[in-house]
Amino acid sequence: MAKRDDPESGGRGGRSDGRPGHPATDLRLRLAEAQRTLADGAGEEAAAQYARLLAEAERHELPDVQAQALLGLGDCALEAGELAAGHEHFERAERLLADAPLPARVPAVRGRAVSHYLAGELRYAVHLLESTLDALDRGGLHDPDALLLLYAGVIGPYMDMGAHARAAQAAEAALALAAREGDPALVARAHRAAARTLLAEGRTAEADASLARAAEIYQSLHLRTELANCHWMRGYLHAQNGELDRAEAALREAQAMLSARRAALYSSQVAVELADVLHRRGKSGEAAALLRDVLGDxxxxxxxxxxxxxxxxxxxxxxxxxxxxxxxxxxxxxxxxxxxxxxxxxxxxxxxxxxxxxxxxxxxxxxxxxxxxxxxxxxxxxxxxxxPAxxxxx
Known part of the structure; x- marks a missing residue:
C-alpha cells in the first residue's frame, strides 16, 4: 500500500493549480465546493462530486472526509426522492463516525430520521430523534448545533402524529437555541420548522414572521431547495388560514423551484397540497388531473x-x-x-x-x-x- 502523505509536510512541492498539496485539505475544500453545487440547485452534479470525493477519501484512508461525502450523497438522494439510497448513505456515515463524540454523529442520525419520515415511518423517525436527544442529555453533551438539528427535525413528525404539546416544546427549544446560534442555516431551519406549531397555536402572524425570517436567510445563503421549502411552508400556512390565492401563488412558486431542481418527491408533495388549494378554489377538474399526474410518484x-x-x-x-x-x-x-x-x-x-x-x-x-x-x-x-374538508x- 502506498505510504500516506505526512500531514506536517503540507504536500511537498505544492500543486500547480493552486490547491493545497495535502489530500485531506484538498478534499475538504472540494467538499465545500460540492456543498455549494448542491445549494445552487445542481443535485446530480453535486452527487457526482460527492461520489468522487468518497472514492478518493477511501483511497487516502480519511474516514471523517468519507463520512462528510456520504452525508452529502444522502442529502442528494433525499432531494431526488431516493429514500432507500439516502438511508444507506447516512447509515454508512454513522458507522464511520462510530468512535466520534455523539454530536458529530447527529447529522447522520437526523438524515436517517428524515428518510424514515419521508417514507411515512413517523414513529421510527421520532424514536431516532428522541433517543439521540436523550443520549445527549445523559452525557451532558449540550452541543447547540446538534440540539438544534434534532429539535427542528422532530417537530414535523410530532405534528403529523398529533403530539402537539411535544411539538410545541421542541419548537420552543429550537427557537431558544436559534436566538444564540451562529450558523444562519440552522437558525433558518429552526424558524421554518417552528412555524407549523405557531400556526397550530393560532399564532399566525408569528408563524408568518418566522417563515419570512427563514426565507430571508435562505435567499442570502443561496440555498435554493431550502428556499423552495420555505415557500412551500408559506403556502401551507396560507392554505390552513383560508388565504387561498396567496397559498396557490406560494405553492406554485415552490413547485416550480423544486421541479427545476429535479427534487421529484418534494415536488410531488407540493403538487398534492396545490391540488387541495385548487379544489377549494372551485377548480376540481384541474386538481384531479394534477393528483393523477403525481400519484404514481x-x-x-x-x-x-x-x-x-x-x-x-x-x-x-x-x-x-x-x-x-x-x-x-x-x-x-x-x-x-x-x-x-x-x-x-x-x-x-x-x-x-x-x-x-x-x-x-x-x-x-x-x-x-x-x-x-x-x-x-x-x-x-x-x-x-x-x-379542511x-x-x-x-
Whole structure:
C-alpha cells in the first residue's frame, strides 16, 4: 500500500493549480465546493462530486472526509426522492463516525430520521430523534448545533402524529437555541420548522414572521431547495388560514423551484397540497388531473402521508361528483396508508369523511367502525396535510 502523505509536510512541492498539496485539505475544500453545487440547485452534479470525493477519501484512508461525502450523497438522494439510497448513505456515515463524540454523529442520525419520515415511518423517525436527544442529555453533551438539528427535525413528525404539546416544546427549544446560534442555516431551519406549531397555536402572524425570517436567510445563503421549502411552508400556512390565492401563488412558486431542481418527491408533495388549494378554489377538474399526474410518484414507502392525502382529496372530488364507489375506494386506500404511518391528524379527518359517506349510504355499522378508528384523534390547523374538508359534503 502506498505510504500516506505526512500531514506536517503540507504536500511537498505544492500543486500547480493552486490547491493545497495535502489530500485531506484538498478534499475538504472540494467538499465545500460540492456543498455549494448542491445549494445552487445542481443535485446530480453535486452527487457526482460527492461520489468522487468518497472514492478518493477511501483511497487516502480519511474516514471523517468519507463520512462528510456520504452525508452529502444522502442529502442528494433525499432531494431526488431516493429514500432507500439516502438511508444507506447516512447509515454508512454513522458507522464511520462510530468512535466520534455523539454530536458529530447527529447529522447522520437526523438524515436517517428524515428518510424514515419521508417514507411515512413517523414513529421510527421520532424514536431516532428522541433517543439521540436523550443520549445527549445523559452525557451532558449540550452541543447547540446538534440540539438544534434534532429539535427542528422532530417537530414535523410530532405534528403529523398529533403530539402537539411535544411539538410545541421542541419548537420552543429550537427557537431558544436559534436566538444564540451562529450558523444562519440552522437558525433558518429552526424558524421554518417552528412555524407549523405557531400556526397550530393560532399564532399566525408569528408563524408568518418566522417563515419570512427563514426565507430571508435562505435567499442570502443561496440555498435554493431550502428556499423552495420555505415557500412551500408559506403556502401551507396560507392554505390552513383560508388565504387561498396567496397559498396557490406560494405553492406554485415552490413547485416550480423544486421541479427545476429535479427534487421529484418534494415536488410531488407540493403538487398534492396545490391540488387541495385548487379544489377549494372551485377548480376540481384541474386538481384531479394534477393528483393523477403525481400519484404514481408517491407510494407507501415514498411520501406515504401525501399519497394518503392525494387519495383523500380524490375521494372528496369523487363524492362531490356523486361517484360514491370511487370515493369509498380512495378513502379506504388513504386509511390504510395513514394507519401505517400513524399520522393522527390526517387519520381523524379521514375517518370522519369515510364514516359520513358510509352513514349516508346506509351502512351504519361500518360507519361506526370508521368513527371508532379515528376516535381519540383530533384535527387542528397545522396538524393535517391538507386543508379542511368541504363542509357542504357533510
Amino acid at each position: 408517491l407510494s407507501p414507502e415514498r411520501g406515504a402521508v401525501h399519497a394518503a392525502a392525494a387519495h383523500r382529496l380524490l375521494g372528496i372530488i369523487a363524492e362531490a361528483a356523486q361517484d360514491t364507489e370511487a370515493a369509498e375506494e380512495h378513502y379506504v386506500r388513504a386509511l390504510s396508508l395513514l394507519e401505517r404511518a400513524g399520522a393522527a391528524g390526517d387519520l381523524a379527518d379521514l375517518c370522519r369523511l369515510l364514516g359520513d359517506l358510509l352513514r349516508r349510504t346506509g351502512r351504519v355499522e361500518a360507519a361506526l367502525d370508521a368513527y371508532r378508528t379515528g376516535l381519540g384523534h383530533r384535527t387542528a390547523p397545522g396538524t393535517t396535510t391538507l386543508g 368541504d363542509r357542504r359534503l357533510l
